[in-house]
Amino acid sequence: MRKGQTKGEDGLQHLVWTRVNQSKYNEIERLIAGTKNETISSIVRKIIYKNPIKVYIHDESMDLLLEELAVIRGEIKAIGVNINQLAKLFNTYPEEQKKAFYAKIGYQEYLRLESKIDRTLLIISKLGKKWLSE
Structure with missing residues (x-):
């Protein structure tokens, strides 16, 4: 046939x-x-x-934004792995000094994560304006 x-x-x-x-x-x-x-x-x-x-x-103007989102996703994943490792170390040692040290490093990682999430939300709002306006 x-x-x-x-x-x-x-x-x-x-x-x-x-x-x-x-x-x-x-x-x-x-x-x-x-x-x-x-x-x-x-x-x-x-x-x-x-x-x-x-x-x-296929809108080529969106390629750079989508590529940047992919990069940010990888960075957020890496930061999440770091935070998980710090949480394990924090819970492993009973000494207050070591807990304070790992908590401080964990907070610095959280601040890095916050900037990545802010950038992600900015990109998503740009994509939303572009896709929802048509």
């Missing part, structure tokens, strides 16, 4: 030929460029049956 061909009554049994002008052809080509794995026949079929056509848009 060929691609797109189905069995039974719902199968694509009839061939329809048509011609369109250059502007309509260009419009169909633009639709195909924005979809994944679609052909001219499948796009025209979806238009005839009034089915939705999913068009995927």
Whole structure:
């Protein structure tokens, strides 16, 4: 069986030929460029049956923000690992001086984490404005 061909009554049994002008052809080509794995026949079929056509848009202006978010995620994970290690050391030693030392280092790590979270929220608000305005 060929691609797109189905069995039974719902199968694509009839061939329809048509011609369109250059502007309509260009419009169909633009639709195909924005979809994944679609052909001219499948796009025209979806238009005839009034089915939705999913068009995927890649906004290159968001690449830097998303890349920065990925970097920040890695940094936050590393800080979290450090804080977990400090908490283990804090709970291991009963001496007050050692507890105070590890608590101080843990607080410094928390301050580093706070700046990363603030930057993350700023980036997310930019993305929200961009995505929700359209």
